[in-house]
Amino acid sequence: MTQTKSTATPAPAAGTAPRVPLSLNQQFLRSFDKGPEDGAFGHRHTLVGGWRLRGPVDTARLRAGLDAVVHRHEALRTEIVADDDGGHQVVRPAGPVTLTEVHLPADGDRDTAAEEYLNTVDASVFPVAERPHLRAHLGRFSPEDAVLVLATHHTSTDAWSLQVIARDLLAAYGDPDAAPAEPPVPYREFALAQQSGSGSDPVRRARAYWQSRLGGAPITGLATDRPHEERTPADYGVERFVLGRDLSTGTTARARAVRGTPFMVLAAAYTVLLRERTGAGDVVFPTFSAGRWEERYAHAVGPFFNFLPIRVDTRDCATYGDVLTRTRTACLGAYQHEIPFAHVAEDSPGLLAPFADPGLAVAAFEMLQAPFGADGPAAEGGPSVAEIRRRTLSQRVSSAIPNGALWALDLLADGELVGSLKFDHSRWDRETVVGLLAGFTRHLEITARAPETELPH
Numbered sequence: 001m002t003q004t005k006s007t008a009t010p011a012p013a014a015g016t017a018p019r020v021p022l023s024l025n026q027q028f029l030r031s032f033d034k035g036p037e038d039g040a041f042g043h044r045h046t047l048v049g050g051w052r053l054r055g056p057v058d059t060a061r062l063r064a065g066l067d068a069v070v071h072r073h074e075a076l077r078t079e080i081v082a083d084d085d086g087g088h089q090v091v092r093p094a095g096p097v098t099l100t101e102v103h104l105p106a107d108g109d110r111d112t113a114a115e116e117y118l119n120t121v122d123a124s125v126f127p128v129a130e131r132p133h134l135r136a137h138l139g140r141f142s143p144e145d146a147v148l149v150l151a152t153h154h155t156s157t158d159a160w161s162l163q164v165i166a167r168d169l170l171a172a173y174g175d176p177d178a179a180p181a182e183p184p185v186p187y188r189e190f191a192l193a194q195q196s197g198s199g200s201d202p203v204r205r206a207r208a209y210w211q212s213r214l215g216g217a218p219i220t221g222l223a224t225d226r227p228h229e230e231r232t233p234a235d236y237g238v239e240r241f242v243l244g245r246d247l248s249t250g251t252t253a254r255a256r257a258v259r260g261t262p263f264m265v266l267a268a269a270y271t272v273l274l275r276e277r278t279g280a281g282d283v284v285f286p287t288f289s290a291g292r293w294e295e296r297y298a299h300a301v302g303p304f305f306n307f308l309p310i311r312v313d314t315r316d317c318a319t320y321g322d323v324l325t326r327t328r329t330a331c332l333g334a335y336q337h338e339i340p341f342a343h344v345a346e347d348s349p350g351l352l353a354p355f356a357d358p359g360l361a362v363a364a365f366e367m368l369q370a371p372f373g374a375d376g377p378a379a380e381g382g383p384s385v386a387e388i389r390r391r392t393l394s395q396r397v398s399s400a401i402p403n404g405a406l407w408a409l410d411l412l413a414d415g416e417l418v419g420s421l422k423f424d425h426s427r428w429d430r431e432t433v434v435g436l437l438a439g440f441t442r443h444l445e446i447t448a449r450a451p452e453t454e455l456p457h
Helices: 024-030 059-072 110-122 159-172 187-196 201-214 245-257 262-278 320-336 341-347 349-356 430-449
Strands: 046-054 078-082 088-091 098-103 134-142 145-153 236-242 282-289 306-313 363-367 384-387 405-411 417-424
Touching: 024 187, 024 341, 046 110, 046 159, 059 098, 059 134, 059 159, 088 187, 110 134, 110 145, 145 159, 201 306, 201 341, 236 430, 245 262, 245 417, 245 430, 262 282, 262 306, 262 320, 262 363, 262 405, 262 430, 306 320, 306 341, 320 430, 341 349, 417 430
Parallel strands: 098 134, 282 363, 363 405
Antiparallel strands: 046 145, 046 384, 078 088, 134 145, 236 417, 282 306, 405 417
């Protein structure tokens, strides 16, 4: 990772505003800054979520609720400012949220049309300089059937935050005073706590764990079809997939059998895939955690996410079950010793080597979390709400990530697993990505159903 010229706003004159340092997460984002159209501060580095609204939707009440959410969560109106001391953040006054309303065709499959509308918003641009960092799009099939899509810039939110925003919007729909009475912890307090706690005893012990655990090992990079060129802008798309009822049930059953989580089973299959694709028996892949180590941050909005390396040494593993056991142990150790990734990277600089190799891509592997959800009835006289989580339509153009590729799995309420693989078309052929998905599914089938199977050589 190399830091490029920042597109964050230049620092104001000294003394014009109190200086609040950036969180370590925001500093991490700055290291991927490539300008206003690419990288972490690019106009496609966004997050979107969609909800079906069944029942009458009053646009004026929706606008009032959106504005109340921006007033409640200052991260949605915070500006990242560049300076010589690592940058700082400034909270700006609240402004109105842009709400775009369109009519969608009422005939045909409305569920498919709703997902297509969500994908259209997902592919649109959202400059980081535009505040608040929240937009709303309302597509109406009829007066009592609509789709609400919320879009945020990723520098101010994460996936957990999007759930908080939707929940608070539902509470504030038409009645801003209906939002939870207790104000959320401002994101700047999280930034200050991160900075002040960097030298604490728990952090020092965790840093020692990671130095020993990683031992200089790099993240396992995947070879791309074409080398990365700095002058070539990223061109991200997403391939979506459904694992099906049988495999989803088998995955969760295997997780229970080993006293683990579905993510551990999925990660074990991914580990075997990396081993197969790279020839490396000692695998390191990054995942994302919620990064909200204290309960007081659960109801806040901001980029709390944390980059977490998982190292699984499979060199003495004989079966898929051995890899699952090793993966479970690696995940538990990582969760128990989690600290901001900036500390891990500082102590293990070789970990980031693949970011500098133009022929390799770092692929993160995560499982999405839905801590709250906004499903249910809205305010009196308002619509019922159901989140669109079963997304199956792939996209040629999608929202972007700063670098590499991203696997994201989601366990739905009915037990089905769906997923996506986001990739850069300038570096990958779609056929290669489809092959990765097929390989992952094959290894997951074996991990879930026949863990005693010998590993491929």
